[in-house]
Amino acid sequence: MTVSASVDKLLQLIEFGIHISGIKELKQLMEKVLKTAQDLTYAKMAVFYLVTDDSLELVARRNTHTFHIPDNFHEKKLIPISPNRLAGFCVLNSKIVNISAADRQGLVDTYDLEHELGLLNLQLFHSMLLVPLINQNRKILGVLQLIDSTNNEGDFIPFSESIIPVMESLASQSAVAIQNAQLSRDITSTYYETIxxxxxxxxxxDKETANHIFRVSSYSKIIARYAGFTKSFQDMIQYSSPMHDVGKLGIPDSILFKTGKLTPEERILMQSHTEIGWKIFEGSDYEILQMAGRVALSHHEKYDGSGYPKGLKGNIIPVEGRIVAIADVFDALCSIRRYKFSFPTDQVFMNLKSETGHHFDPILLNAFFMGLEEILEVKKKYTVSES
Amino acid sequence: MTVSASVDKLLQLIEFGIHISGIKELKQLMEKVLKTAQDLTYAKMAVFYLVTDDSLELVARRNTHTFHIPDNFHEKKLIPISPNRLAGFCVLNSKIVNISAADRQGLVDTYDLEHELGLLNLQLFHSMLLVPLINQNRKILGVLQLIDSTNNEGDFIPFSESIIPVMESLASQSAVAIQNAQLSRDITSTYYETIxxxxxxxxxxDKETANHIFRVSSYSKIIARYAGFTKSFQDMIQYSSPMHDVGKLGIPDSILFKTGKLTPEERILMQSHTEIGWKIFEGSDYEILQMAGRVALSHHEKYDGSGYPKGLKGNIIPVEGRIVAIADVFDALCSIRRYKFSFPTDQVFMNLKSETGHHFDPILLNAFFMGLEEILEVKKKYTVSES
Structure with a gap:
């Protein structure tokens, strides 16, 4: 490699580092790592393994071979981290492994190749580079496997030794980015589970179930997506909608658990759960909690102005409240159905449709029906365990 | 700059990118950016500005000048983003500004130098490089200001044009890292506020106040720090301890709000808030919520085995429960004090000390007293508004 070629590759690495630092989504991140590794090494195939417990898991693969790759080439998704597997050896020794077709016999003697993932069919393999993904604290997060380097003529050649420091840097950059993405995913999941x-x-x-909260949250997100809202709005409504009824904390047991019909005074007190919910989140600087306040306050308003607590009308009702109203009522109607076997799903849809422009915002109800397939999937998946 | 010098700088940039991607703490991150920028440009001073609303805020500065810098050199922390300020011009035009002593007169004519931060005393300034911090989406997050480049002999020289692409890369790397750190801080803050x-x-x-929850959470964190637990454990107890009494949700109003003495049966029911709290978090995969469950279950256990619900003894009680017990009781004792003016702080400390080995873990109580100064600061700051 000439010095100017080396400068080019280093500049490419810097660009790559900036690019992947900005990616929060693991799949997208791994795809970018595989593509850049192939661009830098002219390898026909690139495979991404992540360390999970005692194994390496194949999590992404990118193939630019023009010929067919047998289905069983990477059949096993999990391989043990043991010294007689190439990728295992790479992890255990924190070391790059660079091998070519000429090394085959030596490999067969050294490694347990009968079980070696990706090497089952030796005819396919010309050269291979295994790079451990080591983060800033020297922890190994995974392995990047590159197969079949080529020259300008497209002939298979061994991986050049001069590319190894470049790949080491790329692996470190990738390891830190992967770790950040995993961390960010974990924080987000913890946040959702806490809410x-x-x-x-x-x-x-109020004797509600975990599944009810989960379904309303998921339905709201689906409606928001089909109504054309941004990914960020969809996430926010997913996180804020589970809290729509927390204001019920402020309702006395005697009213909340009353079995008979509520008196008009009791009904008013019961309806104040919307305003109590608002107060719980009032004054927050954070968008999710501001939205949670709006949802709590407005999810019982109706499009025609006949709802509570304020009798707001049409688009004056916060849009997140209008969305959660549909999700909440749909789930309530389906739950009634569980106890009355004769109440068919069609009837539920008829009920919802009859309320378009009355209880519900017509545009959002339309989004609900556009997303119906996904909504029914959620319903099916998260209803079973309640029976 | 020779080609090999350029390769060295590129390698340094790659290392830098890996290093800063792993830093989550803003202050530490900016310090590293300033140091690296100085190392690469041989500048005697480096200043970090972040865009906040309509201004640039001076958030960090690093000076290796051996002579004294007047206190008013960077007196103002906030400067407007306007075209007649150098840093403002740099932001508005997304462009590096490279100026030397020779350019002074031109600068005086072009810019409103009377108000220019950092240029008040023109005698001190020999050369300056202003680099906008632009992220992967072309958004400007701030400005890096470098002052007074030097050569090997230590003479002041203009900033070399060849360093500009290197600084552009460094600025992009820094912008993405800063953005990630800000995002991570925002998510964490949202999480804490939601809990x-x-x-x-x-x-x-239960008529508790916001300040009570906040104080118990802060005290617990301080005790954990003085007891020598890791930063990660300290954060976890800060986040999980506010939830120590959420099990009270399951206690009927008639018991929770009873004004007279509880009957033995009612007392047992009331004590079950610990087990209800455990059930709320049971089975979670997330460490914070697992800890929240342990805290809820065990914060009424006593070191000598006389607590509830299980009468656990000594180190069998989860350590986080032992910590929150001290924080919770201390806060309760201080709250009683607010109503009985004659109850002095010394008496509270005596009460706590008399319970060492009985109610409280001696080692953790010792950590409480080691952190007393910080604890009293929190107490003072978050008690006022309750009066």
Whole structure:
């Protein structure tokens, strides 16, 4: 490699580092790593393994071979981290492994190739580079496997030794980015589960179920997506909608758990759960909690102005409240159905449709029906365990 | 700059990118950016500005000048983003500004130098490089200002044009890292506020105050730090301890709000809030919520085995429960004090000390007293508004 070629590759690496640092989505991140590794090494195939417990898991693969790759070439998704597997050896020794077709016999002697993932069919393999993904604290997060380097004429050649420091840098950059993406995913999941469990605890007073909260949250997200809202809005409504009824915490047991019909005074007190919910989130600087406040306050408003607590009309009702109203009522109607076997799903849809422009925003109800297939999938998946 | 010097700088940039991607703490991150920028440009001073609303805020500065810098050299922390300020011009035009002492007169004519931060005393300034921090979506997050480049002999020289592409890369790397750190900080803050508001809503049933929850959470973190636990453990107890009483959600109003003495049966039911709290978090895969469950279950256990619900003894009680017990009781004792003016702080400390080995873990109580200064600061700051 000439010095100017080396400068080019280093510049490419810097660009790559900036690019992947901005990617939060693991799949997209791994795809970018595989593509850049192929561009830098002219390899026909690139495979991404992540360390999971005691194994390496094949999580992404990118193939630019023009010929057919047998289905069993990477059949096993999990391989043990053991010294007689190439990728295992690479992890255990924190070391790049660079091998070519000429090394085959030596490999067969050294490694347990009978079981070696990706090497089952030796005819396909000309050269291979295994690069451990080591983060800034020297922890190994995975392995990048590159197969079949080529020259300008497209002939298969061994991986050049001069590319190894470049690949080491790329691997470190990737390891840190992968770790950040995993961390960000974990924080987000923890956040959602916390909202979920605390909301459930609040709702338990009202005998609601975990599945109800989860379904309303998922339905709301689907409606938002089909209504054309941004990914960020969809996430926000997913996170804020589980908290729509936390204001019920402020309702006395005597009203919340009353079996008979509520008196008009009791009904007014019961309806104040919307305003109590608002107060719980009032004054927050964070968008999700501001939205949670709006959802809590407005999810019982109706499009024609006949709802509570304020009798707001049409688009004056916060859009997130209009969305959660549909999700919440749909779920309530389906739950009634579970106890009355004769109440068919069609009837539920008829009920919803009859309320277009009355209880519900017509455009959002339309989005609900556009997303119906996904909504029914969620319903099916998260209803079973309640029976 | 020779080609090999350029390769060295590129390698340095790649290392830098890997290093800063792993830093989540803003202050530490900016310090590293300033140091690297100085190393690469041989500048005597480096300043970090972040865009906040309509201004640039001076957030970090690093000076290796051996002579004294006047206090008013960077007196103003906020400068407007306007075209007649150098840093403002740099932001508005998304462009590097490279100026030397020779350009002074031109600068005086072009810019409103009377108000220019950092240029008040023109005698001090020999050369300056302003680099906009542009992220992967072309958004400007701030400006990096470098002052007074030097050669090997230590003479002041203009900034070399050849360093500009290197600084552009460094600025992009820094912008993405800064953005990730800000995002991570925002998610964490949102998470804490959500836990806080939902726990408060739950506690409100028990007439507890927002400040009580906040204080217990802060005290617990301080105790954990002085007891030598990791930063990660400290964060976890900060986040999980606000939820220690959410199990009270499951206690009927008639018991929770009873003004007289509880009957033995009612007392047992009341004590079950620990087990209800455990159930709320049971089975979670997330460490914070697992800890929240342990705290809820065990914060009324006593070191000598006389607590509830299980009468656990000594180190069998989860350590986080032992920590929150001290924080919770200390706060309760201080709250009683607010109503009985004659109850002095010394008496509170005596009470706590008399319980060492009985109610409290001696080692953790010792950590409490080691952190007393910080604990009293929190107490002072978050008690006022309750009076």
């Amino acid at each position: 979920f469990r605390l909301s459930l605890a609040a709702e338990c007073r | 806080f508001r939902l726990s408060l809503a739950a506690e409100c049933r």
